[in-house]
């Protein structure tokens with residue numbers, strides 16, 4: 001889904017009117033280039049983990065005649081253990097919902113609770129408004145300050161004016177990399193609770209950040225829903241596993257709008273193996289954080305302005321020519337980064353050191 005180009009649909013095709021000006025969402029997929037455009041983890045799954053997954057597969061494959069565990073109870077239990085261990089806030093399987101990537105979690109939430117509309121503070125993850133459109137949820141575009149920080153007073157006013165059923169906060173935010181403090185999130189949790197609304201905290205990049213997770217607020221504010229993914233820190237994007245951490249009543253609500261048997265047995269088995277090896281899979285997070293800091297300071301040395309990032313990517317500006325032309329010139333040099341549509345800015349995902357060097361060499365020609 002995207003707003004940029006239009007498809008001319010045949011007249012016999014009854015696409016819903018509100019979707020007719022959209023095209024499928026997605027970053028350009030270009031082969032043969034260094035891909036630093038979709039905030040993936042560049043480290044491959046370690047051989048020891050691959051071997052464990054292969055050992056788990058025969059039992060899964062011979063039972064493919066059966067539907068998977070519809071409620072993914074074992075996986076939800078292990079996700080609860082991971083969140084409890086990594087954040088210090090205690091959760092059980094009944095507080096977790098798992099799905100095919102956090103995008104599916106977001107869609108299930110909007111289907112269940114989007115009736116009074118959804119508010120997000122832009123720029124932020126562009127898929128939030130797109131899922132809203134696809135699920136018939138009214139989208140309200142809120143604002144951030146010019147430096148992409150959230151202005152708390154303005155956010156509170158926007159919430160009390162619009163009274164949305166869902167308010168989105170992405171922290172660390174995509175595409176800016178900036179964080180919202182846990183104190184500010186608590187104020188938003190209180191404000192959204194006062195209007196009987198949910199605060200959806202999208203923490204896709206939380207493992208790269210030093211900020212306290214919003215899961216710590218759930219026992220006090222049952223309207224807080226934290227959305228997480230195994231796509232980034234766990235280097236598991238291809239498996240498609242995202243999850244929500246929330247009050248038990250909230251999880252019961254998403255059960256109403258989930259598709260039956262939506263999470264395949266293979267996905268559940270692979271995710272269980274990945275969680276059993278979480279130390280190995282998460283081992284490169286620190287390396288990515290230090291590479292992020294190194295690339296940021298190299299970009300600054302070249303004269304670019306870099307937005308402080310708590311994620312595995314950097315948003316930067318200050319090109320000698322137009323940002324989109326710079327993006328194109330980099331693709332021609334074999335380096336694919338992301339034009340997120342913010343005038344004057346481009347976003348680069350932190351890759352392997354050798355890939356980051358390739359990027360820095362290519363972008364140097366476009367320094368201010």
Ligand SMILES: Cc1ncc(COP(=O)(O)O)c(C=O)c1O
Pocket residue numbers: 038039100101102103104125170173174202204228229230231237240241242
């Ligand atoms: C902020 C944010 N939320 C959610 C997602 C979706 O992740 P996935 O569906 O792979 O779990 C992304 C992916 O880039 C993201 O940046």
